[in-house]
Amino acid sequence: MKCPYCQSAETKVIDKRDLSEEASTRRRRECLKCGKRFTTYEKVERIDLKVVKKDGRVEDYVREKLKAGLVKAVEKRPVTEEQIEEVIDDIEQRILKRQSKQISASDIGQMVLTRLKKIDRVAYLRFASVFLEFESLKDFAKQIKDFSK
Numbered sequence: 001m002k003c004p005y006c007q008s009a010e011t012k013v014i015d016k017r018d019l020s021e022e023a024s025t026r027r028r029r030e031c032l033k034c035g036k037r038f039t040t041y042e043k044v045e046r047i048d049l050k051v052v053k054k055d056g057r058v059e060d061y062v063r064e065k066l067k068a069g070l071v072k073a074v075e076k077r078p079v080t081e082e083q084i085e086e087v088i089d090d091i092e093q094r095i096l097k098r099q100s101k102q103i104s105a106s107d108i109g110q111m112v113l114t115r116l117k118k119i120d121r122v123a124y125l126r127f128a129s130v131f132l133e134f135e136s137l138k139d140f141a142k143q144i145k146d147f148s149k
């Protein structure tokens, strides 16, 4: 990100805001060379991907939706927004490497779970119960049992 005033590449982010309605992130930056401040907007890149839900419905993949699920799962847990973004970036890259334009919701869920498990186990269980739509306590117990593996 170059400074629009002096073209220096040395800038720092002083404020960041997600504008979810516009699918963009607003960053307030300061140039470390000339000290001027400017704002950048980073558009969320739309991934051309369809998600097949458990009931067979097909929806467009929406990063913000996935993120919302993660944010909910890590509520009051020691997990930073950066960690969440990293998890999603990692998953999106994995998905993009596939040739298929479709992925099942449970595949995405599993990818999240694999990563969340290493970060925070409470968040992991919360996400598992919501995203995988546990139908019974048995499912839940099975997830907890999987921890010992």
Ligand SMILES: [Zn+2]
Residues within 6 Å of the ligand: 003, 004, 005, 006, 007, 008, 031, 032, 033, 034, 035, 036
């Ligand atoms: Zn500058």
